[in-house]
Amino acid sequence: MRSKGDQRDLSGLVLPETGQLVATGKVWEPYRLIDADGAVVIPVAEYFAELQALDASTATVYSYGNDLLRWWRFLHAVDVVWNRAVQVEARDFMRWMRIADKPVRTHWRRREDPAAASRAASPPVGRVNPVTGKAAPGRKYAASTRAHAETVLRAFYDYHRDAGTGPIINPFPLDRSRRAGRPNAHHNPLDPFVKERTGRYRPRTPRRIPKRIPDDVFTALFSGLKYHRDRALLAFWVSTAARAEELLTVPQRYTDPGEQLIGVIRKGSGAFQWLPASPDAFVWLRLYQQEMWRKGAPQGRQEPLWCTLRRPWRPLAYPAAREMLNRAQALLGSNYSLHDLRHTGAYRMAHDPEMPITDVQLILGHASLSTTQLYTTPTSDDVIAGALAHHRRRAEGRTAPPPVPPVSDYNPDSLRVLFGHQP
Structure with a gap:
């Protein structure tokens, strides 16, 4: 070679x-x-x-x-x-x-069924x-x-x-x-951490702004769901801003509709945490549970909260939940991921002026406040909307008046106070 x-x-x-x-x-x-x-x-x-x-x-x-x-x-x-x-x-x-x-690599189902391959054809590589x-x-x-x-x-x-x-x-x-020391050595706790290159061959990764789902698109996406389970899942994901896997592994005993709380095991620390959720999420959850229990789905404190809709009853896995979201997006033509639902919930809480950013940090489970502050930065859609509004104001002549220039002459009384009386 x-x-x-x-x-x-x-x-x-x-x-x-x-x-x-x-x-x-x-x-x-x-x-x-x-x-x-x-x-x-x-x-x-x-x-x-x-x-x-x-x-x-x-x-x-x-x-x-x-x-x-x-x-x-x-x-x-x-x-x-x-x-x-x-x-x-x-x-x-x-x-x-x-x-x-x-x-x-071609999936084995697509190799055996060419029709399925054409139906599941992925979008062109790199297309936005x-x-x-x-x-x-x-x-x-x-x-x-x-x-x-x-x-x-x-x-x-x-x-x-x-x-x-x-x-x-x-x-x-x-x-x-x-080679002389560890990253962020002698770091001042009042200053944010600086990303330092650690490996010689480590590439530079661009800083990405989290992608959120606009409210109108989320409404259209929610209306495209067919089952109460899927509606409950989306409502919980966007209202709690929990990670997809954290919510999918919740047992039935970790729900408290009276207090509007649902308990999750955090991905990083493994700690248990109660998260507040919206009232409509628990409404859809109750409708889903009643429907499943009538079909004979297992119920009990140790049983999984989310399971398949048909026998044999199995816990709902991450790939199945992802396919559920993809099917709902087929009519919209979008390609949002399950993690974008977490970003959407985080943006909604971070842009609420009456909700402290430290509370948002605790709900998201972030170890550093600087990570939570990413959701306070405007997205590209917000910047584009603001720039277009600026151009409309310019076209309509509704620009702000120019600032008044400061007066260049000094007040004689002020000069006498500073330098005293002069003939």
Whole structure:
């Protein structure tokens, strides 16, 4: 694969579909990384155990495992052992992620049913949705994906370097300006935290303003729902600003309609928290429960609050909830995500002048107030609406009068007070 010196020809490099990340269903080992020979990758298994000891969630292990799987496939393609990788391999891997196209995988249902493939055809790559202003996923890896991979692999090699099982020099080095200390060293608590580049090959990620759903679009989206369960879910998501997974895992005992509260387990801290919700959310919840209980759905304090609408009764999973939202958006032609409902609820609370921003921070579960303050910044739609209103006022001649220039002459009495009496 090398042409001259340390230069490697990456133009025709295609990662092989070798190895996989397998879910085991076991608490002690939720995921396993399998190599090209079908064997368990022991260094990754040890790192997964380290993540569990660091109180990382199962979702974190899954996310890290996907990055490690991509790295293992790259090492297999360039014929380098994981503990023999040096900075050249790390550099080439980040170059490949920046330039190469993402692999395209066809779902097995679309391979077996061409009609289903045509019905479920995704929008053209990179096209901006005219309703939401959000672009469809592109052919290249996003900067956030590349940054996440760099962080995961640097932490992986840091662990094996300290354990003595990996190379003594991390292939993913720190940025030269960071080698002397930790990020935000000697930080003044009165000043906001500054994002400092940590890894040398970590890409710059653009700062994104959270996307909210306008009120008229949300009303049209809500009216397109068919079932009481879906209406209750949307009402809870937008009124509590909870994360999608936090609300989907609520059991029936964590609802208090009398106090208009619903209890969730926070994603980051794992703490239990009561969240206030709107009255109409509990109305739709009651209609959904009455309908399901008449059909024989399980009821009890330990049973899940949200389940499938048909037998066999199963807890409603995140992919099913996402497909529910996508079906409701088919007529609108929009591409909002479930997380945009959380952003919408956060914007509504943050722009209420009678609601303190610290209360919004507590409801959203943010550790830093600066994260909550993102919802106080105007969105692109607000800026465009304000600029168009400015142009209308200019066209109608309703501009503000020019300011009165200050008087240039001094008051003689003031001069006598300052300098005394002069002949």
